[in-house]
Amino acid sequence: MKLLYTVYYKLQSRCEIALRTKHSKQDLYKFYTLPDEVRSAIFELGGITRVFNEQTQIFNESSILIRNCMLELVGYLKSMTNFDRPSPRFVLYGEHGVGKSMALVYALQYAHENNYLLVHIPWVLRWFAYPKEVSHSLTKEGMVDLNIDAAMWLRHFQKQNTKWLEDPRLTTSQEYVWSPREKSEANIPLAALIEHGITRVKYASDVVDVLFTEIKKLSTEGVCRTFVCVDGYNSFFAEKTNCKPEDKSKVLPSRVTLTRSVINLVQSDWNNGAIVLALSPRANLPDRRESHLPLYMLKKAGFESIDPFVPIHVPELNDEEFHNLLNLYESKKWLQTSEGREEIAFLTKRVPQKMYEFCSFK
Amino acid sequence: MNVAKLLKFSRCSPLHFSPSYSHSSFRLQHATGTSSNPQEADKFQEDEFRVFVIPGKNSVTEKRQERRKLKFKAQPPRYLKMPVDQDWTSVWPGPRTFHPAVVPLPLRQGYDKKRVAQGKFGNAELMKVPNFLHLTPPAIKKHCDAIRKFCTPWPQGLETEMQMEKHFPITVITSDYCHSSPTIRDIKARIVTIKLKLSTLELDDHARDKFLRLVGDRYNPKTDVLTIVTDRCPMKKQNYDYCMYVLTALFHESWTFEEWEKEKSTLDMEYYEWKDHPSYQTYLKLKAYPSQDTSNIEQEIGQDPLTQKYSKAVTDLFNQGEDVYTLARYKEATLELLLGQKTS
Numbered sequence: 001m002k003l004l005y006t007v008y009y010k011l012q013s014r015c016e017i018a019l020r021t022k023h024s025k026q027d028l029y030k031f032y033t034l035p036d037e038v039r040s041a042i043f044e045l046g047g048i049t050r051v052f053n054e055q056t057q058i059f060n061e062s063s064i065l066i067r068n069c070m071l072e073l074v075g076y077l078k079s080m081t082n083f084d085r086p087s088p089r090f091v092l093y094g095e096h097g098v099g100k101s102m103a104l105v106y107a108l109q110y111a112h113e114n115n116y117l118l119v120h121i122p123w124v125l126r127w128f129a130y131p132k133e134v135s136h137s138l139t140k141e142g143m144v145d146l147n148i149d150a151a152m153w154l155r156h157f158q159k160q161n162t163k164w165l166e167d168p169r170l171t172t173s174q175e176y177v178w179s180p181r182e183k184s185e186a187n188i189p190l191a192a193l194i195e196h197g198i199t200r201v202k203y204a205s206d207v208v209d210v211l212f213t214e215i216k217k218l219s220t221e222g223v224c225r226t227f228v229c230v231d232g233y234n235s236f237f238a239e240k241t242n243c244k245p246e247d248k249s250k251v252l253p254s255r256v257t258l259t260r261s262v263i264n265l266v267q268s269d270w271n272n273g274a275i276v277l278a279l280s281p282r283a284n285l286p287d288r289r290e291s292h293l294p295l296y297m298l299k300k301a302g303f304e305s306i307d308p309f310v311p312i313h314v315p316e317l318n319d320e321e322f323h324n325l326l327n328l329y330e331s332k333k334w335l336q337t338s339e340g341r342e343e344i345a346f347l348t349k350r351v352p353q354k355m356y357e358f359c360s361f362k
Numbered sequence: 363m364n365v366a367k368l369l370k371f372s373r374c375s376p377l378h379f380s381p382s383y384s385h386s387s388f389r390l391q392h393a394t395g396t397s398s399n400p401q402e403a404d405k406f407q408e409d410e411f412r413v414f415v416i417p418g419k420n421s422v423t424e425k426r427q428e429r430r431k432l433k434f435k436a437q438p439p440r441y442l443k444m445p446v447d448q449d450w451t452s453v454w455p456g457p458r459t460f461h462p463a464v465v466p467l468p469l470r471q472g473y474d475k476k477r478v479a480q481g482k483f484g485n486a487e488l489m490k491v492p493n494f495l496h497l498t499p500p501a502i503k504k505h506c507d508a509i510r511k512f513c514t515p516w517p518q519g520l521e522t523e524m525q526m527e528k529h530f531p532i533t534v535i536t537s538d539y540c541h542s543s544p545t546i547r548d549i550k551a552r553i554v555t556i557k558l559k560l561s562t563l564e565l566d567d568h569a570r571d572k573f574l575r576l577v578g579d580r581y582n583p584k585t586d587v588l589t590i591v592t593d594r595c596p597m598k599k600q601n602y603d604y605c606m607y608v609l610t611a612l613f614h615e616s617w618t619f620e621e622w623e624k625e626k627s628t629l630d631m632e633y634y635e636w637k638d639h640p641s642y643q644t645y646l647k648l649k650a651y652p653s654q655d656t657s658n659i660e661q662e663i664g665q666d667p668l669t670q671k672y673s674k675a676v677t678d679l680f681n682q683g684e685d686v687y688t689l690a691r692y693k694e695a696t697l698e699l700l701l702g703q704k705t706s
Contacts, residue, residue, distance in 0.1 A: 076701060086651045088700035220652075268648050295684040304640045308648070308672065308696045311689055 015066060020074060020110040023066060029320045031063040031328060034109070042112055045156040046122035047231075049101045051353050059332045065321060065352075067099065069314045070106040076310065077110065077274055083225070086268035089306050091233075092278040094314030095292045097353030100278045101231055103314055107276055108229055116227035116273075118160045119215060121153065121262065124232040125283045128241035128253055136245055138179070139206055143257045144245050150204035150258060154197045157211075165191040169223045172214055178203045190214060209261040216270040226273035228265060232283035236263060237302035240285060263305050277306065316350040325352060326359075335359050439463035451501045458496065460488045465495065531562040534605075536598055553593040554601040556609070559586050563613060571632055572623075573616035634680035636673045645672070648699075671695045 015030035017023060023032075039048075039062065056062040073090055080088065092100045111118060132148035164170065170190040177183040182200070184193060190211065197207030219226040236253045243251040253259045266275050279297045281289040290296070294311055295303050317325065322345060329335040348354035440463045444453075453464065462469075462482040470479040471487045482488055520526050535555040539548035560581065565573055574581055581588050590608060592601040628638045636642055646656040649663060663669040675695040679688045697703045 076697075076703075079701060079703065082702070084652070085700075086648055268644065268651065271651070293684045293689065295679060300680075304644070307641045307644055307676070308699055310696045310700060311693050313689075 020106065020113055021078070023071065023074070025071065027066050028068065028071065029318075029324050030066055031324070032066060034062040034064055034105070036062075038109060038112065041162075042108055042118070042120075042160050043105070045152070045159055047101075047108065047120060048105060051097075051356055052102065052105075055356065058334070059328075063328065064102060064106065065099075065325060066106075067103070067314075067321065069099075069312055070103045073103060073107050073276065073312055074110050077107070080274065083222075083272045086271050087219075087226075087228075087273040087275050089266060089268070089275040089277065089309035091294055091306065091309045091311050092276070092314055093292055093294050093297070093311060095316070095351060096280060096282050096289075097351045098314050098316055099352055100280060100314045104229055104231055104276065104278055108227070111227035111229075111274075112160075115225070117164050117215065117219075117224040118227050118229065119157065119212070119265065120160060120227075120229045122156070122231055123283075124230060124235040124262075127256070127258060128235055128238065128243065131241070131243045133201075134243045134245045134251070135202075136247075137205065137257050138202075140257060140260075142255065143260070144243055144251050144255050145205040145257050146243065147201045147204050150208050151198050151201045153258075154194050154204060154207065154211075158191075158194050158198070164224060165189070165194070167224075170218060172210075173217055176206075176210055178206065205257040205261075208258060209264075212261050212265040216265065219272040220270045222272055224272075228273065228275040230262060230266070230276075231278045232280050233266075233277040233306075234279045234297045234302060235283040237299055237305075238283070238285055238288075266306055277309070317352060317355075318350075322350050322355075325355065329359055441466035450498060451496075451504055454495045456496050458493075460491075460493055460495075462488070527559065527562075531558050532609075533557040534602065536602075552596060552598050552601055553591065554598060554605050555589065555591045556605050557587055557589050558609075560588050561586055565613075565616060568619065569616040573612060574632075576612055576616065634677055636677050641676055645669075668695070668698055672699055 015023070015027045015032040017027060017032070052062070069092065073092070076088070076090060092103055094100050108118065108120060127146055127149050131146050132152075133146065135145050135147060137143040137145045158165065168189065171187045172184060172190065172193055173186065175183060175186045176193075178196075178200070182203075184196060193207060193211060193214075197204045197211075215224075215226055218224050236259050238253055241251050241253055241256070243256065245251065266277065279292075279294055281292050281297065284297060288297075294309075298306075323341070326335060326338075326341060326344070330338060344355060344358060348358050444466050460482075462485070465482070467482075469482040469485075469488060471482070471485050472480040474480065480487075520529065533556065535557070537551060537553070539551055540546075541548065560570075560573075563573075577588060577590075580590060590605055592605045592608070595601045595604055628635075631638070643656075646659050646663075647654075650656045650659045672695040675688070675692040679692050682688055
């Protein structure tokens, strides 16, 4: 066994290729470094998990393990040739902590390199579990707005697509009336629309809705190529939220305007784009986390909202990945010894998040 | 010589005065062979050493009472006298608790870590378990011979199981009880069970669905057998009649179509039918894209192999439940549908 470890220990586990587009099967199970400029460009306002953030601070390096599911997903994205067909949907599923969000990080980076317009919702449950401000919608009867959350998301979108928003071709197609005194003219740049949403928080949810409609139109016309990415999509079909409007009425996710906008965005009525969704048992209520399979997590309604989709399973680490990760921990002096690996594998089921927590005595 | 020394030594022993003591002392003297002087021996007899009595420690009673002996001699077990060719059915004619002296078998029952398992005498474990010593093949044969005169020949054309099922689809199960008690009635004798295969009834899709909903868990889908048990009437005959009535009523009720049955929605369906669900509409829209009109597409996709494949994958996912295999087939179908990639 010891011999086996040393074999793994000697493996070249670093990948020097910077571009995600050029990664191939030979780079599998190696670590690549997420450059700081990319990190600040895409993930400054969310998208990177707590565990990975901690690790980055501790190791002073953001290394990401290249895994099969990442290459599979990016492979599908690369193989898309016919952009006249409706945007395909890919669904990542797997147990809690296996690295679904890291796969999304990888895909987002790929999309960023290939000049996609990014529509990225980092963690849907944050809207429903910790809503900042809940108010009744002015435009849609019986619906509820999450004003500050919507505005914060607009800021995230603005940050991620700084380059695209300077493009003069991205304009609104029609006039939008927010209130008797406020309206947006047709043919104003999207950047102005977003700015309106951020400054007039009251209308942020409506702006998000309008923005999605416009993005769908622009993509279909071929102005931009859009990459939609939602982490924790199954939260939209949970039985409960923590949103409490003034009248203390019960709010299901379906009553929130953002839910309707996002579900509308992931329909197959637009082309020239790709949709990647991640499902997580953590995004469900605690009584519904027995299985990590898509139909169980989404239930029938959720499944039908995105059917047909390509399910991509994110498994636990395999032998090589497992030893590579522990090798990294050892080289960073995070793990003192190379013994006891079988025990770690047994106790953590090779789930990377659990491994990290186990090795840090949490 | 050193006899005194030896005696001194023997004084230390826990033995107190007893006849055996004097005997042993004599032997000691003899063994040393130094003195055969009777005077000296007498001196020893007189000079008995004192007994150190510890109150409470030394027992006052001299001898344990001997056990009372049995007045009569026990007979050896019966099985030792049994001839090898005896008629066992008359030795053990009916059901009875195990008796070690009667059964001529070297049985053992139980578990001991260090020793061999306990024998049959005084073994409660052997008495606890029910035995079938009264149901030996010769006993059954004898029994059959005795009741043969009451039997009629087996009807022709009912030789195989298939033929029996065809001509007699319903199995009626009742029980009779015989006790040696003041009453010959047993309350359990009233229960009637009937069993039949559902495939023997003529039912269409609707009737079958309704029938199954009416009978609930009385139907076993694995064996296709319906079981109805009646015990509400006091007599067996009444229960049997009631059973037949229930079966008839169930059959005719499932064939009737009530007005309210039209309200059955897709959620009430017993299985997933792809074309009744939103998934089908989304599929049509996807196929028709970019046009919004789905009416033409509907006819086109009828015989399309990809549609068939996809429809089967979705249906299986819902009907069989999701697992690695159904998900893999679904993935295969969607990959071909969305990206035009053929995996197999």
